[in-house]
Amino acid sequence: MREVAIVAAGMTRFGELWGASLRDLFVEAAQQTVESAGADRVDAIYVGNMSAGQFVGQEHLGPLMADHLGMAGVPCIRVESACASGGVALRTAFLEVASGASDLVLAAGVEKMTDGADVTEVLATASDQETEVYHGATFPALYAMIARAHMLSHGTTEEDLAWVSVKNHHHGALNERAQFRREVTTDQVLGSALVSEPLRLLHCSPVSDGAAAVLLCPLDQAAQYTKTPVAIRGAAMATAAMALADRRDISFLDAVALSGAKAYEMAGIGPEQLDLAEVHDCFSIAEICCIEALGLAPPGQGRHCARTGETGLGGRIPVNTSGGLKSKGHPVGATGVAQVVELFEQLTGAAGARQVPDAEFGLAQNMGGTGASSVVHILQAV
Amino acid sequence: MPSPRYWREIPSRYRLEASRCGECGRVSYPPRHICPACRGANLETMDLSHEGRVVTWTVVHVPPTDFLMQAPYALAVVETPEGARMMVQVVDCDPEALEAGMPVALEFRLIRREGRGGILCYGHKAVPAYPIGDAEEAEMQAGEMEVAHA
Numbered sequence: 001m002r003e004v005a006i007v008a009a010g011m012t013r014f015g016e017l018w019g020a021s022l023r024d025l026f027v028e029a030a031q032q033t034v035e036s037a038g039a040d041r042v043d044a045i046y047v048g049n050m051s052a053g054q055f056v057g058q059e060h061l062g063p064l065m066a067d068h069l070g071m072a073g074v075p076c077i078r079v080e081s082a083c084a085s086g087g088v089a090l091r092t093a094f095l096e097v098a099s100g101a102s103d104l105v106l107a108a109g110v111e112k113m114t115d116g117a118d119v120t121e122v123l124a125t126a127s128d129q130e131t132e133v134y135h136g137a138t139f140p141a142l143y144a145m146i147a148r149a150h151m152l153s154h155g156t157t158e159e160d161l162a163w164v165s166v167k168n169h170h171h172g173a174l175n176e177r178a179q180f181r182r183e184v185t186t187d188q189v190l191g192s193a194l195v196s197e198p199l200r201l202l203h204c205s206p207v208s209d210g211a212a213a214v215l216l217c218p219l220d221q222a223a224q225y226t227k228t229p230v231a232i233r234g235a236a237m238a239t240a241a242m243a244l245a246d247r248r249d250i251s252f253l254d255a256v257a258l259s260g261a262k263a264y265e266m267a268g269i270g271p272e273q274l275d276l277a278e279v280h281d282c283f284s285i286a287e288i289c290c291i292e293a294l295g296l297a298p299p300g301q302g303r304h305c306a307r308t309g310e311t312g313l314g315g316r317i318p319v320n321t322s323g324g325l326k327s328k329g330h331p332v333g334a335t336g337v338a339q340v341v342e343l344f345e346q347l348t349g350a351a352g353a354r355q356v357p358d359a360e361f362g363l364a365q366n367m368g369g370t371g372a373s374s375v376v377h378i379l380q381a382v
Numbered sequence: 383m384p385s386p387r388y389w390r391e392i393p394s395r396y397r398l399e400a401s402r403c404g405e406c407g408r409v410s411y412p413p414r415h416i417c418p419a420c421r422g423a424n425l426e427t428m429d430l431s432h433e434g435r436v437v438t439w440t441v442v443h444v445p446p447t448d449f450l451m452q453a454p455y456a457l458a459v460v461e462t463p464e465g466a467r468m469m470v471q472v473v474d475c476d477p478e479a480l481e482a483g484m485p486v487a488l489e490f491r492l493i494r495r496e497g498r499g500g501i502l503c504y505g506h507k508a509v510p511a512y513p514i515g516d517a518e519e520a521e522m523q524a525g526e527m528e529v530a531h532a
Contacts, residue, residue, distance in 0.1 A: 118447065120444070120446055121446055121447065124446065130391060130412070131412065131468065131469055132469050133446070134493065134503065134505065135457065135469050135470055135471055135493060135505065136442060136445060136446060136448075136449040136452065136455060136457055136471060136493075136494070137442075137457060137469060138442060138444065138445065138446055140442075140444065141440050141442045141457055144440035145438045145439060145440050145457070145458075145459060146438075148438045148439060148440060149437070149438040152438065152482050193443070194441075194443045195443055195444045196440045196441065196442045196443060196444065197440050197441040197443070198440075199440075241418065243469070244438075244459055244469065245411075245459050245467035245468050245469050246410075246418065246467070250437065250438050250459065
């Protein structure tokens with residue numbers, strides 16, 4: 001396989017963007033990206049999108065997006081893996097460049113969630129319809145059951161969960177593209193409305209619109225497009241049992257551990273060599289489970305990391321410097337690509353107030369449903 | 383959702399039909415064609431007993447539209463003595479009284495009326511096996527279940 005680099009990145013602001021449609025969002029992020037690389041044509045496009053069909057009644061996104069980007073004729077493929085759609089689109093683009101099939105490939109993600117669809121019911125389609133949703137499960141309910149299992153196994157408390165939100169809002173307040181650019185306190189989190197016990201509103205990522213994109217080419221061609229390429233050293237995906245009831249340990253995310261292990265092996269590094277990570281904090285408990293599964297915290301100890309500052313800016317391993325899904329926003333299909341946009345900026349020294357000094361290795365972990373699919377990328381500054 | 387979709391699921395939802403792997407013994411609910419533990423394809427149909435214990439749970443305060451009138455309600459993963467796990471509501475008790483390991487009985491109930499068509503969706507819900515607070519009896523029963531497992 002050829003070595004692959006990211007040579008450009010772009011994204012929209014995340015939030016309730018009522019003035020922008022699904023296609024507007026994609027075009028803004030994609031055009032920013034190809035323009036900054038000076039590329040007016042690409043060999044292929046992958047678009048991560050969870051559910052435009054349900055959110056806005058639009059399927060067949062491939063030709064639609066290529067057409068509106070002014071690139072009709074270019075192969076363009078919509079990739080779906082629920083909330084991991086963006087990350088899986090990136091991995092698919094990576095494989096196309098690594099294989100030698102194409103030289104210049106755009107990986108994007110987009111979601112338009114605020115056009116009036118019943119978001120709770122659309123998102124629930126990423127869990128098991130027949131055995132979970134049928135009985136009244138929502139996404140917060142499923143993650144609440146993971147949180148309860150983690151509390152029972154490891155002594156995790158509601159306050160531990162709250163600290164994850166506090167940390168990520170602190171980071172997001174420094175990100176001009178974040179949906180919620182404000183700090184929150186543990187008292188505010190613990191005083192917010194109950195959604196599904198023990199999870200409260202401020203443990204949950206918001207409903208968002210947004211798009212993100214990155215441009216990939218072989219590492220030995222990267223100089224044509226940028227002076228500061230970032231190499232993709234690991235790209236791995238894994239799956240796990242779909243329904244919570246079919247998992248032997250409900251508090252552990254097997255697919256995250258498996259995708260992480262494969263990506264570390266491919267990159268030839270371990271978690272201790274990472275300078276920062278973006279992980280899938282769709283709910284506060286998810287960040288705790290993910291950092292444990294990725295080896296960024298010992299098993300059962302992830303609950304302490306936000307409170308002690310280990311995973312904050314300036315800490316041992318800053319996690320979700322972008323603000324994470326919690327504060328930056330979570331337009332589901334765009335999230336996996338937006339995580340990599342943050343890593344690209346961090347590894348090229350362009351992250352401004354959020355900059356992790358001298359960052360060399362960064363990891364992005366993006367998952368679908370309750371962690372039934374997970375994709376991990378490891379990037380290196382070159 | 384069209385009604386044939388519900389009709390197909392009647393054996394597992396109405397009778398708690400599951401499958402047991404002839405190779406490794408793993409019990410799957412609902413039944414499967416291939417064992418998720420060993421990929422064995424020699425699966426036999428069996429009925430689960432109508433009892434179990436709470437593994438993990440939540441109390442849903444913000445429900446899907448079809449469940450609006452039921453909130454707040456408890457939703458749990460329950461494990462039956464055969465080792466099968468299923469997600470069910472826990473009713474006929476204070477949702478705040480749930481505990482890990484709590485013994486429950488599985489009863490046939492109406493789950494919801496779906497959408498505007500109002501299709502009646504049936505299945506099982508869990509109810510406390512003993513009146514909440516009757517700890518002594520619950521504990522005695524717990525001991526018996528463990529013996530039965532051993």
